[in-house]
Amino acid sequence: MGADREGGVRRRRGRAAAYTALGVVLLAGCASMPDSGDLRNVESTPRQDTGVRVFAMPPADDANPGEIMQGFLEALTSDDPEYDTARKYLANDAARTWRPERSTTVLANGPSIETDCRAGSRETTNSVTCVLTGTRVATVDAQQAYQPAAGTYRRKVHLTRDGKTGQWRIDELPDGVVMGKSDFQRNYTSVDKYYFASGTSVGPAGEPVAVADPVFVRSKVDPMTQMVRSLLDGPSDWLGPVVRSSFPTGTALQKGVSGLAPDDQNRLTVPLNLGASRVAPSKCTEMATQLLFTLRNLAPTLESVELQGTGGRRLCDLTEERAVSAAWHGSAKRPEYLYYVDGRHRLVRMPTGSTGTGSVQVPGALGEGDKTLRSVAVSRDERSVAAVDNYGASLHVTSLTSDGSLGDALVTSRGATPDERLTTPSWDARGDLWVADRDRQDAALYVVEHGTTKAEKVTVPDLPGRIKDVRVAADGVRVALVVEKDGKQSLLIGRIEREDGTGAAPSVVGLRSAAPDLEEVGTMTWAGDSRLLVVGQEQGGVQQMRYVQVDGATLDGPAPGALPGVKAIAASEDDRVPLVAYSDDGIVRLPTGAQWQKVDKDGTAPVYPG
C-alpha cells in the first residue's frame, strides 16, 4: 500500500517534471531562430516597378509657341491612355483629327525643334511653323509592328494663335507620336502575339504550330487589353500571308471592356462579341490557346483563360497544361539532349539538365565515330540527325536508332573550300531540313522536306548577297539568314511561303534586317519565339554576343557574358536550357545565373534539336 502510493507520487512527480521540461523546450524553441520547420510555398511578389512616369501637364496660359511645342512633345511621353493632355495643346480641329495610334516614330535623341520656330518678324501674324527634326531609329506602325528605320526625320508643325483666347495652339501636325529612344524603351514593351502557321500541323494529333508575331504596346496603359485587341486585329502585314488566326473575322472585345487583369486564381476572362453558336469547341480552344500564349508574355503567372461570348455565356476555357498539348509551341518544348561531336569524331549527347560533363554517344552510325563531321543538326523530335561531312561537301540524314545507317548524300556542294560549301543544316517543326550551299558559283538554299525526299532549291527573291548561314525557326514560317555582300554580313529574317498543292518549292520572301547595326555576323541561333542570339560586331566594335528581336528591335535584357573566339553557338527556344557555345576553350555552357563552364575541351559543333 505504502509502496503503491509512493509509486504513484513518483509517477506524478515524473509527469510534472516531463511537462515542465516540455514547456521549457517549447519556450526555448520560441526564443531562438528556427533551424527546421514546416514547408511552405513562397508567394511570388511582383517586382516593384521603378519605371519613370511622366505626368503630363496642360499648357500654361500665355505660353509661347516654343513652350507649346515642348509641352506637347513631353505630353507624348506620358502615360496618358488617349493622349488627352497632349490634345489640349492642339487646336480644336487638329485635336479631333489627330490620330496618335497611327504610328510611333522613334528618334535617336528625341525630336528637336528647329530654330525657325521662333516667330521672329512674323509674330503679329499669329501663325508659326515649327520643324521637328531628328535621327530616325525606328517606326512602329498602326499594327504596332516595329520596323528599324534610318535617315533623318523632318516634319513641319504649324501653330496659330487662337483668336478668342489668344493662346498658341498646334493646328497642323503629322499623325502619330514621336519620341526619343529611351522614352520609347521606357514606355513601350515588346510582346509576342501568337498565330498559327497556315497549313502546318505536327505530331500525331496534328497540332497547329504557334508563330510569334512581336508587337510593341504601351507598357503602362492597360497592356493586357491592348494585347488582346492587337491579337484580335490580326497578324502584322509581314507575317500575315503565312499565318492564320483562329478568331473569326470581325471578332473584337465587347464594348467598353478595359482593364483586363487576371483574378486571384490567375484566371483571365475575356469577353468577346461572339455568339456561342458561331464557335466550334475546337476553334474556341485554339482561340484560347492564342490568347493564353500571348498573355503569358505579359503575365507569366497566368494559368488559364476563359472566353466569354455575348451575354456573358462561357464559350470555353483553357488551362496552361492543356494549352501545351493544344498547339506546338517552340519555347514550351524543352529539348532532351545537347548534341555535339566529341574529340573522337563521335556524335555524343548529354541531358540538357545535366550539370556534369559526362556524355553518351548516340545510337546509330554517327555514334561510331568512323566519319568526321563538320556540322550536325538533330531534328526537333530527336529521331533524325542531319550531318555535313568534314569537307562540307555532302549532307546525310540518318535516324537516331541503333540500326540507322548513313544514307546517301541528299545535298552536295562543289565549293572551292570547306567554307564555301554547305552550311550547318537546320530543322523546323514540320521536319523539313534546311541547308545552304555557299558555293560562289552556285549559291543556293535547299530544303529537304521531312528530311527524306530530294532536296529542293528555294527561291529567294531580292536576296542582296550570298547566304552564309541559315537557321529556320521552329514554326517553319520564318527563316534567319546571314547574307554576305561585299565582305559585310547582315542578318535577315525571311518569310517562307509555300504554294501548297502545286508541288512547287517554297520561297523565302519579305527579307528584312533584324540587326541593322551589325556589320559582321559570325554565327547565330534562335533563342526564343522571336529572338535570336547573334555573335557579331558593330561597325568599329568588337565581336560580341547579343540577343536581337526578329523585328530588329534591340532588347533590354542582358547579353550573355563575353566569350572569346566563338565559332558556334547553340540555344533553345526554351530559355531554361543553358546556352552552349563552341569557342577557343572547346564546348562551354552557360547555365542560368552562372558563369561559362567547360563541357568538353575537344568537342565541336554543339547543337540543340532544331
Add this chain to the structure above:
Amino acid sequence: MSEDSAVSGSGLPGERPKRPVGRTASGTRVGRFFEGGLLRGGVQGSPVLRLFLRWVRRPLLPVMRLWRRNIQLRVVATTLLMSLGVVLLLGFVVIGQVRNGLLDAKVHASQSQATGGFAVAKQRADEAAGTNGTGTGTAPATADGSTDGTAGADGRPTQNVIQWMSDLVESLSSGGAGAFDVVTLPVGDDSGGGRSPRGSGNVNPTSSIPADLRDRVNSGMTAAQSYTRIVYSNGKESQPALVIGKQVNDPNGRPYELYYLFPLTQEEKSLSLVKGTLATAGLFVVVLLGAIAWLVVRQVVTPVRMAAGIAERLSAGRLQERMKVTGEDDIARLGEAFNKMAQNLQGKIQQLEDLSRMQRRFVSDVSHELRTPLTTVRMAADVIHEAREDFDPVTARSAELLADQLDRFESLLADLLEISRFDAGAAALEAEPIDLREVVRRVVGGAEPLAERKGTRIRVVGDLQPVVAEADARRVERVLRNLVVNAVEHGEGKDVIVKLAAAGGAVAVAVRDYGVGLKPGEATRVFSRFWRADPARARTTGGTGLGLSIALEDARLHGGWLQAWGEPGGGSQFRLTLPRTADEPLRGSPIPLEPKDARRRRRPDDSGTPRQEKRATVPAQQSGGHVPALPSRAPIAPRRSAATPATDPTALPGNGNGARVVPRPTGSVQRSEERSAEDRAPDAMAVRPESGQGPARPEDSTEPGEAFRGR
C-alpha cells in the same frame, strides 16, 4: 435648538435607532451623490432629461453599491487603473524613444543618399550642357540661351531635356528600387520642355510632395526635408515617407525641383512590432498586477470580513460569539484582542446587569419593607392628628407636619414601587377600547377642586366626537391627571386647555397652560426622575418628582409618545399620543406639539403663518432625555423593538398635522378649585407659602400617590 424647548418623550429607544438611522443616512448619501452629480443640473432641465438620467442611473446603482461595500473590488480596480496608467506612460515613453531612434537613423542615411543624388543630377546637367555646347560649337551661347529660355528660342539647347529628364529620373531611381523614389517637379508654374512632373515607382508627384516643402525648396538653393505620405498612382496603399528636395538646374540652366522620397515602411513595421510587444507585455503586466492585488487583498479582507461578521453579531447582543484565531500574524492578533475585548465586555455587562437587578430589587424590597411600619406610623400619626386640638400649638403644628409628611412619604413610596415595577418589566398593559373623552372628563372633574382653588378654568376642546383608542384606561387616566394637575398648578391661574384629536391611526391629548413655561432645554429634562425646575426648591414640597417619569413609562408601555413643549413665560404644552390600536406603530400625531398660540408664532405676524410651525417642532425629536434610564432597560429590549419602526423622524409630531386640528373653543369646562395655589409656576414656587396637604385625593385610592405629581 431654538429658544423654546420641545422633546420627544415617546418610548423610543435611544440606542437602537442609531444603526437604522446611520444606514438610511448613508442611503440618502448615495441619493445625494447622484442628485448632486447627475441630477442637480438636470433638475432644472426638462423632465425628459431627468427621466433619461434616472434611466441611466438605475443599472449603475448596484454597481455603485458594490463599489461602496467591497474593499477588495476597490483595491483591485485602483491597482488596475494605476498599473494601466504606469504601463501607458511607459509605453508612450518607450515608443517615443524607439521612434526617434529609428527616425534619426533613417534621416541620416536618407540625407546622405539624397545629397549624393543632387550632386549626380547637377553633374549630369553640367555634362549634358557641355556636350551640347561642343556639339553645336556654341558653348557660351548655351549659357546665354538658358537665361532667356522662356522664349523657347534656343532650339538646340532645349531639345533634349524631355528625354534627359526622364533618363535622369530613371538613373537616379534605379539605385534604390523599393528604398526610395525620385520625383521632379517644375518650379512654380513653369512650363515647357521637361517641366512635367515625373516620378519613379508609381509615385504620384503632385500629391505626394507637401506644398510648404515646395515653397521652401523654391525659395532657396538649399535642400529641405519634410514628412509626407506617398500617394501611389497604381492603387497601392499610401505610406508615410521622408522627402528631401532641392532645386537643381537642368542642362539649359533652368531650375527644377528634385525630390527624394524615402518610404518609412520598414520603420513603421519596426515601430508596430515594438508597439505590439509593449501592448502585449503591458496587458500581461496589468492583468498580473490585478491578479496579485486580488490575491493579496483577499488574504487581508477575508479575516476582516469574518471579524466584521462576528462584530455585527456581537453588537446584536450575542455576546458569546468569538473569532476563530489561527496563526500568529497581525490578523491573529486582531482576533485575539477582539476576543478578549468581547469577553471583557460580556463580563462587564453581566456585572452591570447583576448590579442593576440587585439595585432594583433593593429599591423594591425597601419600598415593600417600609410599607408595613409606615402603616403603623400612619395610624399612630392619624390618632395624634385627630387629637391635635388638645395639644399646645407647637405640638399641634408638629402633628400637622407629621401627617403632611407622612402623606408625602406614602405617595413617594407608591411612586417608587410603580417605577420599580416598570424597571423590572413587570408592568402589564390591559388594553381595551376606551373613549378618551370619558377619561378626560373624569380627570377634569377630579382636578376641578384644585382649579377652583387656583382660580383656573379648565377647558376641553375637541370632545364632540368620540376619541376611541385601545388603551389601558387606568394608566391613561393617571397620565392625564398628572398632566392636568401639573398644568393647573403651574398655570398661574390662567386657563388650561385640554385638547383631544384623532387622525390617521393615532389619538392625542394635549394639555396647554399659560404659566411660566419651560426654559430652553428643560423640555428634555422634565421627564427625568426627581427633576425639579428650580434646584433650590426643597424636596419637602411639591410632588414626588416621579410623576412625569411614570407618565412617560405609561405612554411608552402603550407604544405612544409623551412630549413636552414650552417657552419661557409662554406656558407649555404636553401632548400624549397613542396608537389607535395597541400594536400599531405611530407615524404622527393629530395635534402639533407646538401650539398655534405659541408666542414665537404670534410675534412675527398675527396671522400665524404655518411655516413656522415646522421649524419649531423639529427639535422635538431629540431623545437625549432618556439616556439615564438606559442601563436598566436592557432586559426589556425585545418588547421595545416592536416600537422601533415608530421612530421615523419624518413622522415626528407636529409636521403638518396642525392643519387638521381645528382650534375651536368649546364649551368651557367648569372650574373647580379645591387645591390651594401652592403649585404655581416654578419661579412662584420659591416664595410659595407652604400649604396643607392635597385634600383632593384621587378617587382611586388603590394607586396611592397618583395624584401627587411634581415637576
